[in-house]
Amino acid sequence: ICKSIGVSNFLIEHLEQLREDCQITPHVNQVEYHPFQRPQELVEYCQSRNIVFEGYCPLAKGEVLNHPNVVQLAKKYGRTAAQICIRWSIQNGIVTIPKSTKPERVQENCQVKRPNPLLPSVLT
Numbered sequence: 001i002c003k004s005i006g007v008s009n010f011l012i013e014h015l016e017q018l019r020e021d022c023q024i025t026p027h028v029n030q031v032e033y034h035p036f037q038r039p040q041e042l043v044e045y046c047q048s049r050n051i052v053f054e055g056y057c058p059l060a061k062g063e064v065l066n067h068p069n070v071v072q073l074a075k076k077y078g079r080t081a082a083q084i085c086i087r088w089s090i091q092n093g094i095v096t097i098p099k100s101t102k103p104e105r106v107q108e109n110c111q112v113k114r115p116n117p118l119l120p121s122v123l124t
Contacts, residue, residue: 005027006028028054030055031053031056033053034055034058034060035067043092052095054096058085058097070085086112
């Protein structure tokens with residue numbers, strides 16, 4: 001009946017069980033992803049099966065914004081800590097969903113540019 005589905009917070013064993021029970025592969029798996037939580041094995045699993053790995057909470061609920069390495073990179077590149085974290089996720093191939101209720105932060109988040117694949121990465 002469904003042409004496509006998306007799931008949230010599915011681990012590899014959940015995705016395998018879904019495939020066994022339904023013979024369906026979701027198009028998207030939405031999972032928390034930020035510098036403090038990087039489920040690389042799950043990311044690789046999804047990518048190898050053409051499941052889009054979509055990362056939510058890229059700022060770790062604000063915890064990452066004061067991390068010394070993030071603050072240092074923000075100063076070095078003339079960006080905000082939030083922009084550094086969002087760009088880091090994008091550069092890691094993650095579809096990223098930042099959240100904010102403040103219009104100025106939404107606009108700031110939208111100013112993060114996608115990396116040029118022809119240029120070397122500065123934040124990896």
